[in-house]
Amino acid sequence: MKADFMPRSRSGRWAVGFGAALVVLTALSLIFAAAIGGDAAVIADSPSLTVLAFALSAMFTLAGPLSFFVGIFSIIKHKEWSVCMPLAAEYVLTLALFLSGELFFPH
Numbered sequence: 145m146k147a148d149f150m151p152r153s154r155s156g157r158w159a160v161g162f163g164a165a166l167v168v169l170t171a172l173s174l175i176f177a178a179a180i181g182g183d184a185a186v187i188a189d190s191p192s193l194t195v196l197a198f199a200l201s202a203m204f205t206l207a208g209p210l211s212f213f214v215g216i217f218s219i220i221k222h223k224e225w226s227v228c229m230p231l232a233a234e235y236v237l238t239l240a241l242f243l244s245g246e247l248f249f250p251h
Contacts, residue, residue, distance in 0.1 A: 156218040156224040163228075170204070173204060212233050
């Protein structure tokens with residue numbers, strides 16, 4: 145069985161794209177947080193930064209679950225087992241593991 149790097153199905157390519165978008169949005173949100181110095185008052189004082197922060201968090205919130213669900217759909221329906229497909233679902237599984245750790249073992 146030959147394993148391709150990129151998926152062949154359209155839904156598989158969408159899942160990998162959403163996963164890549166999640167990585168890029170994570171980097172952008174870290175840069176944004178570093179630029180404002182982690183001070184939430186800076187965002188509250190500027191309407192344009194408020195809109196930017198909301199748009200960034202909305203896209204970040206949508207990209208992860210879309211990557212996961214479209215990836216699982218592509219694996220089940222199209223039997224898509226390229227190298228990038230498990231990576232697309234792995235982001236959300238890592239997030240779920242982190243959130244479950246925060247819920248069960250708060251610090």
